[in-house]
Amino acid sequence: METAKRLEGVGEYYFSQKLREIEAINKAGKNVINLGIGSPDMPPHPDVIKTLYEEALKPNQHGYQNYKGNIVLRKAIAQWYKKWYHVILNADTEVLPLIGSKEGIMHICMTYINEGTLVLIPNPGYPTYKSAATIAGANVQSYSLKEENNWFPDFEEIEQIVNKSKSLPFGEVWRGCLMFVNYPHMPTGQLPTLDLFVELVTFAKKHNILICHDNPYSFILTEKPMSMLAVDGAKDVVIELNSLSKSHNMAGWRVGILSGNKERIDEVIRFKSNMDSGMFLPIQLAAAKALELGQDWFDEINQVYVKRRKKVFELLHLLECSFNKMQAGLFVWAKIPENFMDSYELSDKILNEANVFITPGGIFGDAGDNYIRVSLCSPEERINEAIQRIKDDISLPEVK
Numbered sequence: 001m002e003t004a005k006r007l008e009g010v011g012e013y014y015f016s017q018k019l020r021e022i023e024a025i026n027k028a029g030k031n032v033i034n035l036g037i038g039s040p041d042m043p044p045h046p047d048v049i050k051t052l053y054e055e056a057l058k059p060n061q062h063g064y065q066n067y068k069g070n071i072v073l074r075k076a077i078a079q080w081y082k083k084w085y086h087v088i089l090n091a092d093t094e095v096l097p098l099i100g101s102k103e104g105i106m107h108i109c110m111t112y113i114n115e116g117t118l119v120l121i122p123n124p125g126y127p128t129y130k131s132a133a134t135i136a137g138a139n140v141q142s143y144s145l146k147e148e149n150n151w152f153p154d155f156e157e158i159e160q161i162v163n164k165s166k167s168l169p170f171g172e173v174w175r176g177c178l179m180f181v182n183y184p185h186m187p188t189g190q191l192p193t194l195d196l197f198v199e200l201v202t203f204a205k206k207h208n209i210l211i212c213h214d215n216p217y218s219f220i221l222t223e224k225p226m227s228m229l230a231v232d233g234a235k236d237v238v239i240e241l242n243s244l245s246k247s248h249n250m251a252g253w254r255v256g257i258l259s260g261n262k263e264r265i266d267e268v269i270r271f272k273s274n275m276d277s278g279m280f281l282p283i284q285l286a287a288a289k290a291l292e293l294g295q296d297w298f299d300e301i302n303q304v305y306v307k308r309r310k311k312v313f314e315l316l317h318l319l320e321c322s323f324n325k326m327q328a329g330l331f332v333w334a335k336i337p338e339n340f341m342d343s344y345e346l347s348d349k350i351l352n353e354a355n356v357f358i359t360p361g362g363i364f365g366d367a368g369d370n371y372i373r374v375s376l377c378s379p380e381e382r383i384n385e386a387i388q389r390i391k392d393d394i395s396l397p398e399v400k
């Protein structure tokens, strides 16, 4: 049996391959310190786990669930958006719980993309935007984010891409455009500004673009969380993904959120309701509990990340990398020194010689080729150990 054409150009997810490679190295007796993936290592709040446990004990909580999500969770999501982002959402019609926001990206692509629909993705950016859009048959074009432009989009460049895609032979109809945007940005850690969000909404209105704003990092190492939906009139052109994976240490639970106007939510439900049969009710009720957590919760987890980040800065200094200290999210993004050809060379060297894994920035697009990304999801002792190994085992090559 042949694999489907739609998988052409889509390989296995980078981390799925890499984790196998690391497992093989570990089986050979090594103990790799994995500073790659952004899966929080701390547990959710005890009340969240207690809710899951108590609800799961009840005999009547185990059936298929409503495709729109339980009303308790939808109300908790609407409350959460109001409290933290000052965005008013109708709990009945404008929110949709997702089984993870990664899955949500696929649902959105399947809902809006026809063969040849223009999809704009950030370079560097989260690799799933490209693979999901490719699988759905899109004309995927990347827009570049550059350090000298604070990793913000260059609107002139994007306008050119959009105009080019609109100039079709006579009689052909433009198939529209979906644009993925993500601030705080992964992998660069760049924070958004309200001006940037306003500019994006204005641009989307001018060109009739649907923006999907992916917002899983707004509580991690930020002063205050921001939502693109807070911009006046944003719901006309923006849908927003959110997630409990990072902000509530619930990555394995698979709880995501889609917010937007009723029409968009109904459109995505048309696809999604044919794909899954709802989320386990005790998980939904526990997620609702998590969304009630206050500032103390975020302060507590961020204090840990601040300490770890200091250690990561130390590690990056050892590798002679340069970086901005004002980064949000679960990683530190840093430029590699010139004595390496690219980030893959540096990442391989550290893995092979010191048994420490750091993600090469090139996996996020070629604009990341000269950068590496270090995760904050390992305890300080583990980062210290990585520092020691790098001190002991790595000597940096001469500048080429």
Ligand SMILES: Cc1ncc(COP(=O)(O)O)c(C=O)c1O
Pocket: 038, 100, 101, 102, 103, 126, 182, 186, 214, 216, 242, 243, 244, 245, 251, 255, 256
């Ligand atoms: C930018 C970005 N979007 C989405 C996701 C997916 O998160 P979730 O666990 O909600 O699927 C990740 C996870 O690493 C991410 O970095």
